[in-house]
Amino acid sequence: MKGIRRLAQQLDISIGTVSRALNGKPDVNEQTRARVLEAAAAMGYVPNQAGRSLREGSTKAIGFTIESGADTAGNGDNFFLGVIDGVQAAFSRHHLDLVVLPCSTEEDPSQYLRRMVARGMVDGMIISATHRRDARIELLANARLPFVALGRSGTPGPHPWIDLDFEGVVNRGVDRLVAKGHRRIAVGLPSNDINLGFVFFEGYKAALARHGIPFDPALIIRAGSSEQGGYQIAHELLNLPERPTAVILIYEMMAIGLYRRLNEAGVRPGRDIAVIGFREGPQSRFLSPPLTCFRLSLRDLGVALGESLLASMPAYAEIYPQGLVRRIWPLELVPGESDDFIIPR
Amino acid sequence: MKGIRRLAQQLDISIGTVSRALNGKPDVNEQTRARVLEAAAAMGYVPNQAGRSLREGSTKAIGFTIESGADTAGNGDNFFLGVIDGVQAAFSRHHLDLVVLPCSTEEDPSQYLRRMVARGMVDGMIISATHRRDARIELLANARLPFVALGRSGTPGPHPWIDLDFEGVVNRGVDRLVAKGHRRIAVGLPSNDINLGFVFFEGYKAALARHGIPFDPALIIRAGSSEQGGYQIAHELLNLPERPTAVILIYEMMAIGLYRRLNEAGVRPGRDIAVIGFREGPQSRFLSPPLTCFRLSLRDLGVALGESLLASMPAYAEIYPQGLVRRIWPLELVPGESDDFIIPR
DNA sequence: GCATGTCCCGTAAACGTTTACGACGATACT
DNA sequence: AGTATCGTCGTAAACGTTTACGGGACATGC
Numbered sequence: 001m002k003g004i005r006r007l008a009q010q011l012d013i014s015i016g017t018v019s020r021a022l023n024g025k026p027d028v029n030e031q032t033r034a035r036v037l038e039a040a041a042a043m044g045y046v047p048n049q050a051g052r053s054l055r056e057g058s059t060k061a062i063g064f065t066i067e068s069g070a071d072t073a074g075n076g077d078n079f080f081l082g083v084i085d086g087v088q089a090a091f092s093r094h095h096l097d098l099v100v101l102p103c104s105t106e107e108d109p110s111q112y113l114r115r116m117v118a119r120g121m122v123d124g125m126i127i128s129a130t131h132r133r134d135a136r137i138e139l140l141a142n143a144r145l146p147f148v149a150l151g152r153s154g155t156p157g158p159h160p161w162i163d164l165d166f167e168g169v170v171n172r173g174v175d176r177l178v179a180k181g182h183r184r185i186a187v188g189l190p191s192n193d194i195n196l197g198f199v200f201f202e203g204y205k206a207a208l209a210r211h212g213i214p215f216d217p218a219l220i221i222r223a224g225s226s227e228q229g230g231y232q233i234a235h236e237l238l239n240l241p242e243r244p245t246a247v248i249l250i251y252e253m254m255a256i257g258l259y260r261r262l263n264e265a266g267v268r269p270g271r272d273i274a275v276i277g278f279r280e281g282p283q284s285r286f287l288s289p290p291l292t293c294f295r296l297s298l299r300d301l302g303v304a305l306g307e308s309l310l311a312s313m314p315a316y317a318e319i320y321p322q323g324l325v326r327r328i329w330p331l332e333l334v335p336g337e338s339d340d341f342i343i344p345r
Numbered sequence: 346m347k348g349i350r351r352l353a354q355q356l357d358i359s360i361g362t363v364s365r366a367l368n369g370k371p372d373v374n375e376q377t378r379a380r381v382l383e384a385a386a387a388m389g390y391v392p393n394q395a396g397r398s399l400r401e402g403s404t405k406a407i408g409f410t411i412e413s414g415a416d417t418a419g420n421g422d423n424f425f426l427g428v429i430d431g432v433q434a435a436f437s438r439h440h441l442d443l444v445v446l447p448c449s450t451e452e453d454p455s456q457y458l459r460r461m462v463a464r465g466m467v468d469g470m471i472i473s474a475t476h477r478r479d480a481r482i483e484l485l486a487n488a489r490l491p492f493v494a495l496g497r498s499g500t501p502g503p504h505p506w507i508d509l510d511f512e513g514v515v516n517r518g519v520d521r522l523v524a525k526g527h528r529r530i531a532v533g534l535p536s537n538d539i540n541l542g543f544v545f546f547e548g549y550k551a552a553l554a555r556h557g558i559p560f561d562p563a564l565i566i567r568a569g570s571s572e573q574g575g576y577q578i579a580h581e582l583l584n585l586p587e588r589p590t591a592v593i594l595i596y597e598m599m600a601i602g603l604y605r606r607l608n609e610a611g612v613r614p615g616r617d618i619a620v621i622g623f624r625e626g627p628q629s630r631f632l633s634p635p636l637t638c639f640r641l642s643l644r645d646l647g648v649a650l651g652e653s654l655l656a657s658m659p660a661y662a663e664i665y666p667q668g669l670v671r672r673i674w675p676l677e678l679v680p681g682e683s684d685d686f687i688i689p690r
Numbered sequence: 691g692c693a694t695g696t697c698c699c700g701t702a703a704a705c706g707t708t709t710a711c712g713a714c715g716a717t718a719c720t
Numbered sequence: 721a722g723t724a725t726c727g728t729c730g731t732a733a734a735c736g737t738t739t740a741c742g743g744g745a746c747a748t749g750c
Contacts, residue, residue: 003706014730019708029728046463050399051706054735059395061466068430080426081447085413088449097460100445102426104433115442118391119406121466227627253627260631282572282598283628286605348736359700364738374698396736399705 007045011035022047053120061097062309063122065113067129068102079252079279079298080128083150086302087126094316096123110135117143124309126150130161132193146313148305148325153195160308160325162301166196166250167203169294172333173248173276174207176292181343182274186219186244188233188254197222200250219244223254230257238265245343246274252281255291274339279331290336301329352390356380367392398465406442407654408467410458412474413447424597424624424643425473428495431647432471439661441468455480462488469654471495475506477538491658493650493670498540505653505670507646511541511595512548514639517678518593518621519552521637526688527619531564531589533578533599542567545595564589568599575602583610590688591619597626600636619684624676635681646674 001009004022008015013032020028021036039045053059064087066080080100088098099122103112113127113136123146127136130151137155140147149161170187177185187204190197201220208215221236223229233254237247238261249255255277262269269275270289277284277293284291308325310316346354349367353360358377365373366381384390398404409432411425425445433443444467448457458472458481468491472481475496482500485492494506515532522530532549535542546565553560566581568574578599582592583606594600600622607614614620615634622629622638629636653670655661 004708005706015707016709016731017729020729023708025709027728032728046460048399048706049464049466050395050404051735052708054393054395054399054705054737055707055709057735061464066426068426068433081411081413084447085450088413088447089451092449092451097464098447099466100447102429102433102443102445104437105430106434106437115391119394119442121394121406121444256627256631263631282601283631286601286608286632288633349738350736360737361701361739362699365699368738370739372698377698393736396705397738399707399735400737400739402705 062124064126065101082298083302086299087306090303090306148308162327165328166199170203177246182246184244186247188249191222225251227253227257230254231261234258234261248276252279269338270340274341292336292339294331296331407469409471410446427643428647431644432651435648435651475540493654507672510673511544515548522591527591529589531592533594536567570596572598572602575599576606579603579606593621597624614683615685619686637681637684639676641676
C-alpha cells in the first residue's frame, strides 16, 4: 500500500477526503484537514506525479530547451544559468518547476522537441535560439502547448516571443562608429540561419542607409558563434583587400577570439581598429583594452520570459493579463576603449 | 478517444495487441505488428508518458541537478553544457532522455532534490557540486533512486562518484612552483563547504609537507567561485603583510577577476607573481600573459558520468558491469606564461 | 479421436491521483 | 413536523498504459 492510500488507511479516512484535504478543497473539516496535513508531513508523503498528471493532464512543470555542447555556446559563460534563475523566480510562486531540456548537438532540434512534447512532461515550453523558419513553432502550435520563444522568427502565425534588441545594438554601434569617422564597418554574423542573424543584418543595412553609407557585402563575415568564430572573423577581416576600420560582433564569445587573432597580427583594438562586442561578460571588462559592449539583466529577462509563458497558459492568463507577448528587450551600452579608434578626416 | 485506444479502434484490434506490437513483445503476428507500426507512425502516435510511468514505475529519463544563478557559477555554463553533451551521448543509445534540474539560488538543494525525486519524473539522478556532508546523498539512497555524484563527499555509506583530480592539480601546481623557487604559495578556495574545497586543501597541505614547506593558514584565501571571487582573492593577497609569490586557483572564473585586480595594482602575473589557474577556458589562452592551467574533456567526463549511472541502474547493470564507480578524472597541464616568475635563490 | 502444443489475440486488472455524485446527519426554516 | 440547506465525507469512475491470464484456432503426435 503506497501513496495516498496508505495515508488514508493510517488516518482511517477515505482517500477522497485525504486528497481534498491536501489540495485545499473547501468541503473538508478544518480539523481533519489539519490531521491529514500533519500526517502527510510526518510520513513524508508527496503526491505521485505520474498519477496526478494522468488524471489532471497537467504536470506543474515547464520546459526550457537549449542546445548542449560547449563548443557551440556563443553566449558563453552563464547566459543560460542567469536566464534560468529568472524564469524560476517567475514560476516559483505558482509552484511550477522548471526542467531544462538540452538538445544534443547530434539531434535535430525539431525531432528532439517533438519527443519532449510527446513525453507529456511539461505544461509549457520555452524555446531558445529560434531560426528564421523554425519548425518547432508550428510543432508547438499544433500540439497546443503554451510556449514562448526567446528570439523572434519568420515563421508565420502569431506566437509570443521576447527577443534582444539587436536593432538597437547595431544602430547604436553604427552611430557611435560613424560619429568617429568610420565608414567601412564590418559585422560578424552567425553562419547558420538563426533568426538573430537576419535581424542584425537588416538592422545593419538600415543603419548604413541612414548614414548614406553604401552597403558592401564583403564586410559581412559569417562564422561560428564561439571564440573560434571570432578568431576566424578577425582572420578574414585582416585578409580583406580593403580592410575595414571597425567591426561589430553579434556574440559575446566572438570578442575573445577576435582579440586573439588581432593580437597575433599586431593590430590593437581601439588604436588600429574599432571593436564593438555584444554582451558584457566577466571577461569583457578585462580584455585589453576593455571592450565596448552591451549589458542586460539576465535574471530580469528570465522573469519576463516566465511571465510571458504564464500569460499564454489558460490557467494563469487572468493573473498575467498581458495577452500575446512580443517584446524587444533593451540592452545598455557599456563604453570601453576598444572603439576609441578615430578616423581622421 | 485518444492514445492507444484510438489506434486500436482504427485498426480494429484490441488495445493489448497494439501495446504488445509497439513494445516488441514476441507474441504478436509480424504482419499485424507491421500494420500497427505503420498506423502509429501515420497518425503520429506517441505513448503518454504519465500513463506509462504510472504503470511501469519508470520514466526513461534521468535528471541532472545543477545550481542556477549566473553569479554563483564558478565554472561558466559551458562547463555544464559540455558535460551534458557527453551524458546525452551515453544515454542516447538506450533511449534515455536527460533533463536538467536547476536548483534556484533561493532554495535549499536538499529540499529541491526531494521535490524532484518525489515528482517521479526520472529513473536516476546525477548530482553536482557535492558538499562535505551532503544530505542529498542520504536522500537518494533512502529513496533507492540510482544516482552518481559529480564530486566526492564525506557522507558515510558507499555511493558512486566521479570527481576531478584536485590532488593531481594541486600537486603538480605546487611541484611546478617549488621547482621555480617558490615557498610562499597561496591558494584560492571556495568559501562554502563544497567538498572540492576540502580535497584541494588536503592536497595542498600534503604537497607542502612533501617539500618540507611549513603550512601558513594566512595563505588560504576563501572567496566565491566567480570572477568576483578571484578579484577578492587578489585583493586580500595583495594586502597580506608578507605577500605570497605564487597562487593556485580552484575555479576557472577566478583567474579573470584575479588578473583584473592584479592589473589594477600593477602586479603582472608571470613577472611579479606566479599564477596557476584551474580549468582551461576560452579566455585562458587569451589572458595576458596566457594562463597556466589544466585541461579536461568535458564530453568524455559526461560520457563517464552517464555510464556510471547506467552501471548502478539494475536494468542496465549487466551491460555496464563496472559495479560501484569511484573515479578520479585526470586533468592535463597546459603550460602558459602566468607562472614564469622565478624566485632567485 | 483425443491429448498436447503453438501461435495469436482479447479481457481485465493495476499503477496513484482527482473529482463528480450521492449519502448522511445536523441545523434552519416554514 | 416536514422540508430545505449545509457541512462533511465515502464511493467509484476516469486518465493511458502494460501485462498476466485465459481462450480460440490450428497443427502435431499418439
